[in-house]
Amino acid sequence: xxxxxxxxxxxxxxxxxxxxxxxxxxxxxxxxxxxxxxxxxxxxxxxxxxxxxxxxxxxxxxxxxxxxxxxxxxxxxxxxxxxxxxxxxxxxxxxxxxxxxxxxxxxxxxxxxxxxxxxxxxxxxxxxxxxxxxxxxxxxxxxxxxxxxxxxxxxxxxxxxxxxxxxxxxxxxxxxxxxxxxxxxxxxxxxxxxxxxxxxxxxxxxxxxxxxxxxxxxxxxxxxxxxxxxxxx
Amino acid sequence: xxxxxxxxxxxxxxxxxxxxxxxxxxxxxxxxxxxxxxxxxxxxxxxxxxxxxxxxxxxxxxxxxxxxxxxxxxxxxxxxxxxxxxxxxxxxxxxxxxxxxxxxxx
Numbered sequence: 001x002x003x004x005x006x007x008x009x010x011x012x013x014x015x016x017x018x019x020x021x022x023x024x025x026x027x028x029x030x031x032x033x034x035x036x037x038x039x040x041x042x043x044x045x046x047x048x049x050x051x052x053x054x055x056x057x058x059x060x061x062x063x064x065x066x067x068x069x070x071x072x073x074x075x076x077x078x079x080x081x082x083x084x085x086x087x088x089x090x091x092x093x094x095x096x097x098x099x100x101x102x103x104x105x106x107x108x109x110x111x112x113x114x115x116x117x118x119x120x121x122x123x124x125x126x127x128x129x130x131x132x133x134x135x136x137x138x139x140x141x142x143x144x145x146x147x148x149x150x151x152x153x154x155x156x157x158x159x160x161x162x163x164x165x166x167x168x169x170x171x172x173x174x175x176x177x178x179x180x181x182x183x184x185x186x187x188x189x190x191x192x193x194x195x196x197x198x199x200x201x202x203x204x205x206x207x208x209x210x211x212x213x214x215x216x217x218x219x220x221x222x223x224x225x226x227x228x229x230x231x232x233x
Numbered sequence: 234x235x236x237x238x239x240x241x242x243x244x245x246x247x248x249x250x251x252x253x254x255x256x257x258x259x260x261x262x263x264x265x266x267x268x269x270x271x272x273x274x275x276x277x278x279x280x281x282x283x284x285x286x287x288x289x290x291x292x293x294x295x296x297x298x299x300x301x302x303x304x305x306x307x308x309x310x311x312x313x314x315x316x317x318x319x320x321x322x323x324x325x326x327x328x329x330x331x332x333x334x335x336x337x338x339x
Contacts, residue, residue, distance in 0.1 A: 022321030025328070045238035047245050054253040064252060072244040081251035088259045090287060095263035097283040103268065110264070117260040119291070126284050171331030174303055177295045178310035178327030180288050185314040187285045192278075200286035201293050208294045220290025221283060228282020229275045 005134050006104045012137025017145045019124050019138070026175025027120075027146060028153040029167040030058050035157025037065050048158055053151040057118070059214065060087035087214040093221050094122045101129050102136055116143030120176075123183050130186070192231045200224025302339040306331045 020027075031052070038048040055061055064080040095117060102110050125139035167173050187193065204220025272280070296304045310327035314320065 022324045046241045051249045057256050077248050080248050084252040085255045088256050091259040092263035096267045099267035114261045171328035174306045174327050174331040178324050181307040181310040182314035182320045182323035184288045196282040197289045200289045204290035204293045216294050217290045221287040224286020225279040225283040229279030
């Protein structure tokens with residue numbers, strides 16, 4: 001059942017890099033805004049770069065910075081780490097859905113590579129897998145590239161916050177969601193998707209209305225997957 | 234100034250380490266678990282349905298929060314993708330639509 005022909009090549013990595021290009025303005029703007037927020041909150045430059053490059057998960061970094069307060073104590077630390085876990089809970093599911101794709105690759109390669117897992121390279125890798133791509137460079141190349149761009153983009157934001165004071169003016173805030181919406185299109189195959197997505201959307205909306213925040217991604221996704229599992233075509 | 238810029242509070246380092254560890258555990262955890270449970274046909278159908286469900290559940294709260302303008306932009310993106318099948322054009326149209334809608338105050 002597992003595909004034994006999964007390979008890794010520079011060509012695949014390069015294709016991954018190229019495929020991220022359309023979303024780079026969105027990634028750079030978001031990274032720059034994080035730099036600005038971190039500077040306003042009083043983080044040192046080193047602290048900003050460390051958090052941005054090691055955690056490498058935009059939404060959770062912003063939410064954690066909402067909680068951040070000087071002087072730090074254990075309560076704030078636990079809250080920041082906890083909220084990071086809550087916002088990033090969806091990564092459990094994203095990683096799970098990559099198992100059939102990356103399963104044949106040896107663990108000493110996949111586990112370091114999973115550090116670079118984001119919604120972006122997950123989605124790119126997956127959409128290409130559905131088209132018959134078996135070179136996992138598409139995942140690795142896009143992941144490392146977006147990480148590098150993300151790591152650098154925080155710097156101008158930190159030192160010159162006013163450069164992109166409001167990404168909304170240029171529509172940069174819709175770049176990432178628009179990319180997701182576009183990549184959702186080829187995933188639609190028929191009735192099973194329709195039902196599964198309606199269930200996911202319904203549960204996500206109710207969760208969002210009831211508890212707000214990022215839990216809706218997790219509950220909606222699980223509900224949609226269960227609906228998909230129990231539907232025969 | 235330079236000394237200050239390249240210093241880091243030790244407590245803050247614990248925060249970063251904690252956030253990094255939790256996030257990596259989530260990144261690798263789901264993948265790890267799926268390698269240790271037998272994948273039944275039902276589970277495979279669920280895994281196949283997961284990506285679309287994740288995207289829908291990610292986008293919907295963004296629309297609910299962003300209002301009409303964001304919703305319209307994402308419809309523009311999806312429509313462009315259906316017609317032209319090029320992600321970068323879809324993204325460009327959506328961003329242009331967002332910038333335009335904000336000029337008119339939506």
